[in-house]
Amino acid sequence: MYESVIGLEVHVQLNTATKLFCGCSTEFGSQPNSQACEICLGLPGCLPVLNQKAFVYALKVAMALGCRIREFTKFDRKNYFYPDLPKNYQISQYDLPLAEEGFLDIDINGRSKRVNIKRVHLEEDAGKLIHSQGSSLVDLNRTGIPLLEIVSSPDINSSQEAYEYLNSLKQIIQYLGVSSCDMEKGILRCDANISIKKKEDSKLGTKTELKNMNSFRGVRDALDFEIKRQLKLLESKESIAQETRLWDEEKQMTYPMRTKEEAQDYRYFPEPDLPPFTIDSKMQEEIRKTIPELPQQKMKRFREDWGVPAGRANILASSIELADFSEKCFNLYAKAENITNWICGPLLSEMNNRKQDINQINITPKNFVDLIIFFDQGKLSNLNTKNALAAMIDSGKEPGIIIQEKNLSQISDSVKLDEIVSQVIKDNPKSVNDYLQGKENAVMFLVGQVMRKSKSKANPKMVREILLKKLKKA
Amino acid sequence: MAIDKNTVKYVAHLARIKLNEDELDLLSSQLESIIDFIDKLKELDISGVQPTSSVLAVGNVFREDKPRASLTAEESLSNAPEKKDNFFGVPKVIE
Structure with a gap:
């Protein structure tokens, strides 16, 4: 049984x-x-002076990672x-990085795994x-832009774990508001060291370093490819070369980087220009006081205080903005389960369709909650609640006004519903006959016809009751 | 400590300096005596002495994160032996 040993080196702008x-x-x-x-x-003749904000940001991340x-x-x-680099040296940190010995707990299929962080430096x-x-x-516009380097211990044992590590790291850094961590735009870069060994062996195998991945998925794919490549070599008793390999996204493979075969000799020494x-x-x-509640604490609280299921809590806590929105809603209307369902379903799909995040989308927690209350009180059908949501986002108006303007109020008036149901029974003799012959599904069709006729305003529960009563008499 | 010619060649390469045979010989002996001189420091007992990373008596020198004007591209490029469309031109570094 083989095991892969992976360490990730992340640079965050x-x-x-x-x-x-x-x-x-x-x-x-x-x-x-x-x-x-x-x-x-x-x-x-010129001297560098450290940007205080970058220093504080770096410490924030280091603290959030428990360093x-x-x-x-x-x-x-x-x-x-x-x-x-025109100076012919990069100002970095060598033997006294600003933080060391942190950790990141990642979730692998519901089980928590700790990945140690070796060091964090600017x-x-x-x-x-x-x-x-x-x-x-x-x-040279990019020369001198602050990068935070975060080096993990080789505690990662699969491409999936590497993927989860990157996602959790990104989430934490985004919560801190110190970087967008957008890997596609190069704001976050990731190199991976990977080797393979027999599970029972304590000695590590020969590692390769993977570069040139442009997305988290790219990191996962590159690792998967490299694991297979190294396994093949090991099984055919060939040796693995210690080298840097580049990921080719298009061909979905790694290939060795062409370099002169000489060890890098960086001759680090203390930067005399910076005290x-x-x-x-x-x-x-x-x-430390400025560090907000982090994703894992947030998820835990959503589960424990509001009874949100784990999977849903993950979604709500995926960004600090969405988590804040959710929590404001919970505080306005304690039915957290209903709110969670409407956020994770219709609201997120509106956000996806519009390619907007919760900050950009035009809806307040108050209006969103009021809409859900209309639904919970039976004043709006499911479909019309969704329609009202879209109209609210388009206009920024309150749900009450939208319901009035668009005439979306659910019909729960039995006399009115009776009328529509009778008409539908009259218009669809074949389906009525099917039902009477024992085809239960025909009821669904008839309910659908009533909903259509009422422009989705009929109360579906009442429609079904009235329909069944009438069909029994037929 | 003996400094052989290969070591001088290696250091010259790191500094991107080209040296001929005579210079290599001369520098090996010169570097050797410099290193020997520095090695005298090893005779001192420095256990318990922190390495010096700066000789300045100040620390925690920061600047605020406030932008200021950069040089213009024309100014930055004014000494460049080769330029193209506001870029510095350098010999190709990758085949």
């Missing part, structure tokens, strides 16, 4: 207004080299020559290279 060590804007999509300065260019925060931290130079991003004919072009940093307990406490 923090959403500060300025770069890590200078006041250049981090805005995306500007003209090439329009957001660079003497510090980005590595011109002599031990270092009281004393510093930056180091990582030396290498490549045109994406570093600057490099520039962007575009390769054209005969030369490479360099844009070190002391993180005392007062600073820690101040930052």
